[in-house]
Amino acid sequence: EQREACPVDGTGQGAKGFVALAAAVARDTVVELLPLAVRKRIDLGYEGRDALPAMVSGQAVLLREMIANLIDNALRYTPEGGLVTVAVAHLADGVVVTVRNNGPGIPEAQRQNVFLRFFRLEKGDTLGSGLGLSIVREIVLAHGGEVDLADAEGGGLLVTVRLPAV
Numbered sequence: 001e002q003r004e005a006c007p008v009d010g011t012g013q014g015a016k017g018f019v020a021l022a023a024a025v026a027r028d029t030v031v032e033l034l035p036l037a038v039r040k041r042i043d044l045g046y047e048g049r050d051a052l053p054a055m056v057s058g059q060a061v062l063l064r065e066m067i068a069n070l071i072d073n074a075l076r077y078t079p080e081g082g083l084v085t086v087a088v089a090h091l092a093d094g095v096v097v098t099v100r101n102n103g104p105g106i107p108e109a110q111r112q113n114v115f116l117r118f119f120r121l122e123k124g125d126t127l128g129s130g131l132g133l134s135i136v137r138e139i140v141l142a143h144g145g146e147v148d149l150a151d152a153e154g155g156g157l158l159v160t161v162r163l164p165a166v
Helices: 023-039 060-077 132-142
Strands: 017-021 043-047 054-058 083-091 094-101 146-151 157-164
Touching: 023 043, 023 060, 023 083, 054 060, 054 157, 060 083, 060 094, 060 132, 060 157, 132 146, 132 157
Parallel strands: 043 083
Antiparallel strands: 017 054, 083 094, 094 157, 146 157
């Protein structure tokens, strides 16, 4: 079996296979990060049906890490008492994962910069290294997908990840 180098780590250690990116992966990740949300009194929720999973070509560990980074980032920047919602939709041509929060959002002029390693917005006193969204972007690109940032309805940030089905 030939392994191809993964752009995320460059080691080739995580050869791609077919992964069932089920709603359960996102739901389970929400459950894992619930203690962090509880500490900040953030309403962390999940929307989606546990229908048949969409099959994507990828590395299961990295896809789970992508979702965890998106949720962690949303929890870090959402103020106490805020709202973070994770949703998964299975479409004929792939899967869409969204993470929506009612935090401060990211100014449109800075949205591409947040994908750069170690880039941090100057506002706020939130701890972090500036790697979360950079890691997300690398994982998404390594899986042939795309990631978009937009204003969430009612304020905040909406992150949308689209991954192609196999």
